[in-house]
Amino acid sequence: MNGDRTGVLPSQHLRRLISEGAIRAERPVSEAQIQPASLDLRLGRRAWRLRASFLPGAGLAGASAAAATVAARLPDFAMHEMDLTEGAVFERGCVYLCELAESLALPPDVSAAANAKSTSGRLDLFVRLIADGAAEFDRTPEGYAGPLFAEISPRSFSVLARSGARLNQIRLRRGDSRLTEAEAQALDPEGRGDARQGRAFSVDLRPAGSDVAGWRARRHTGLIDLEKTGGYAARDFWEPLPAESAGRLILDPGAFYILASRENLRTPPDCAAEMTPFSAGVGEFRVHYAGFFDPGFGCAEAGGEGARAVLEVRCHEIPFVLEHGQDMGRLVYERMLARPDKLYGAGGVGSHYQGQGLKLAKQFA
Structure with missing residues (x-):
C-alpha cells in the first residue's frame, strides 16, 4: 500500500x-x-x-x-x-x-x-x-x-x-478518509449545505408507476431461514402500504418499515459512502440499520443507472408523520485509497441490490 x-x-x-x-x-x-x-x-x-x-x-x-x-x-x-x-x-x-x-x-x-x-x-x-x-x-x-x-x-x-x-x-x-470540501462539492454540485456532510436524500411516498409506497413488518410470523433465497412469500411476512395521493404515512410506535428514497443515488468507483441520519433532532424514528454503499453502486461503470436507497425505518415512542419528500438521511462519501479491482454490481460480484427500487431482502420472492 x-x-x-x-x-x-x-x-x-x-x-x-x-x-x-x-x-x-x-x-x-x-x-x-x-x-x-x-x-x-x-x-x-x-x-x-x-x-x-x-x-x-x-x-x-x-x-x-x-x-x-x-x-x-x-x-x-x-x-x-x-x-x-x-x-x-x-x-x-x-x-x-x-x-x-x-x-x-x-x-x-x-x-x-x-x-x-x-x-x-x-x-x-x-x-x-x-x-x-x-x-x-x-x-x-x-x-x-x-x-x-x-x-x-x-x-x-x-x-x-x-x-x-x-x-x-x-x-x-x-488515516482520514473524508473528502475535502472541493472533492465533495464536485460529487454533489447542487447539494444543500456543507457538501462534506453528504448528499441529502428524502423519502418517496408517491412512487411513480406503483400503488405500493412501502412495506410494514407483520407481527407473529413464521421462522426465516437465512439461507433460503427467494424462499418466502412477501405477504406472509409483510403488509404492503398503499400509496396515497396525500403522500403521508403515520409511523406506528415499535413498527418496522421498508421504504425507498425519492432520489437515485450513485457511488463513484473512486469513493465509498455511508448513509447517516439527516439530523439528530429528528428523534422519533431510526432511519437505517445497514449503511455502507460500495464503489460502483448505481453507476454506469458497474451496470447501474442510479439506484434508490432502501430505508429501514423503525418508529420509537410516539406515532410520527412522514411526508413525501421529507429529508431522511445523507450519503457521506469517503476517499478510496485506490480504485477497487471490482465494483458493486459488476460481473463476478454478488450484488443483489444494484439498480434497486423499493426492494425487500433476498429471502422473499
Whole structure:
C-alpha cells in the first residue's frame, strides 16, 4: 500500500492483508466475502444467548487488558451456549453474541468500522460488531489485534442462522478518509449545505408507476431461514402500504418499515459512502440499520443507472408523520485509497441490490 495516502482500503488491498495475516480466519476467506470496499464477516461455531447487551471495555478505565476482553466479561451476561454448525434459532426480541470466523491483527495505521449487511438490515436484524476492549460498537482502533464478535438481536422476525452466515461487514481505513470540501462539492454540485456532510436524500411516498409506497413488518410470523433465497412469500411476512395521493404515512410506535428514497443515488468507483441520519433532532424514528454503499453502486461503470436507497425505518415512542419528500438521511462519501479491482454490481460480484427500487431482502420472492 502507498504509505503516504489515506482512504478506505479497496478489494485488492484486503486480499493483501489476508495473505499477510492481518486478516485471519479459522476457515479460508472466500473471494465472495471480499467486496469492493469491505469484507463480509462470517458467523463462527458458537453463540450465546445474553441477558443484556454489553461492551467489554465500558466502565473499566484502568483495568487490565485481560479484564476488558469479551471472554472475560461473557460469564457475567451469558445465559446459555448454542452450537451454530447445524443451525440455531435466534428468537425475536432476544440478544445473542456470536463469535466470528475472522479476527484481526491490523497494521498500526489501519482502523476498522463495521455495519450490518443490507440483507440483515432489511430483515430488521440489529447486528453490531464487538471487539476486545471496546467501549463502543462497530469500531476497532488502529492496530487492533484480537478476535471479533457480533451482537445480534432480531427485532421483527425470528431467524435460523448457521455457522458461515454473513450478517455484517467491516471497512478498513488508513488515516482520514473524508473528502475535502472541493472533492465533495464536485460529487454533489447542487447539494444543500456543507457538501462534506453528504448528499441529502428524502423519502418517496408517491412512487411513480406503483400503488405500493412501502412495506410494514407483520407481527407473529413464521421462522426465516437465512439461507433460503427467494424462499418466502412477501405477504406472509409483510403488509404492503398503499400509496396515497396525500403522500403521508403515520409511523406506528415499535413498527418496522421498508421504504425507498425519492432520489437515485450513485457511488463513484473512486469513493465509498455511508448513509447517516439527516439530523439528530429528528428523534422519533431510526432511519437505517445497514449503511455502507460500495464503489460502483448505481453507476454506469458497474451496470447501474442510479439506484434508490432502501430505508429501514423503525418508529420509537410516539406515532410520527412522514411526508413525501421529507429529508431522511445523507450519503457521506469517503476517499478510496485506490480504485477497487471490482465494483458493486459488476460481473463476478454478488450484488443483489444494484439498480434497486423499493426492494425487500433476498429471502422473499
